[in-house]
Amino acid sequence: MTEENEALSLAERLAGQIRDRLIAGELKPGQRLSEASLSSQLDVSRNSLREAFRLLTKDGLLHHEANRGVFVATPSMASIIDIYRVRRLVECRALEQAFPHHPAVRRMGQAVEQAHACLKAEDWQGVGSANMRFHGAIVDLADSSRLNDFYARIAAELRLSFGLLADPELLHAPFVPLNREILELVLAGKSAEAAASLDAYLQRSERMVLAAFARSVETA
Incomplete structure (x- = not known):
């Protein structure tokens, strides 16, 4: 070398x-x-x-x-919209083909348990990090190292967009039980339902982050 x-x-x-x-x-x-x-x-x-x-x-x-x-960097509205467009394409597709016994499903479960523990301790940064691990594990379901490398950049941009919200509890707490619901659907072999649930979940998350971005612009 x-x-x-x-x-x-x-x-x-x-x-x-x-x-x-x-x-x-x-x-x-x-x-x-x-x-x-x-x-x-x-x-x-x-x-x-x-x-x-x-x-x-x-x-x-x-x-x-x-x-x-x-x-x-501070994300722009256009970048936030694009991030969520990519997430729906990548994560929902990965869930559609999920196999209940894939090793990544175990990591999804570990992330869910970590999020619940942090939720009880009101450790919102910990909840957010566990949530990121959950979604990273979803991408792992696709068994693509190239996709994982690409998603690492998306995940970093995503976490920066979360930093725009003044109330991390509002951002993270509602999605902890939703992560568990998605996990349970995967474990039950209901991959299509899990993907549909995640699509609705991501739309809700996107609205919250875009609203936070709009408020940050107004107060700047």
């Missing part, structure tokens, strides 16, 4: 780690990223970190402002 390829691989790994933080809700829309702090946390050089920033900026997850630094 050449030095150039090694550097690129490191930058890609770093970009993946930062993307994971976005998906976990640890980084918020509009937040400024400190090169010094992140390079120390990740134990990498600033040059490597800058290359990771470049990759994530290309993906639309970060943006650079001259003389100010690098910031976490």
Whole structure:
């Protein structure tokens, strides 16, 4: 492997780690990223970190402002609509062909249990992260590594759109029991019903996020 390829691989790994933080809700829309702090946390050089920033900026997850630094991107209304369009195409299709004994179904169940535990503790970030794992497991049903890589970017953008809501309980709490209902349909072999339920679920979630975006624009 050449030095150039090694550097690129490191930058890609770093970009993946930062993307994971976005998906976990640890980084918020509009937040400024400190090169010094992140390079120390990740134990990498600033040059490597800058290359990771470049990759994530290309993906639309970060943006650079001259003389100010690098910031976490804030989703637009158009991007939110597109994210949900992609989610319906990918997730609902994956559920339609779901097999009850697929390993990803077990991960869906684990995510549901984690969400309920966090719900009882009123740990809304934890609920949101468990919810993201649930939907990631749905995508895993398709058995496509390329689709998983693609969805990782969508998931990061999605979590940023969630950051627009001032009340995380309102966003996450109603969907915890719905996740369990979808899981139970899959376990019962009712894949088409599970997909239909998820489609309605995603439409409801999209309306909530778009309404939050509209309010954030009004108060800006």
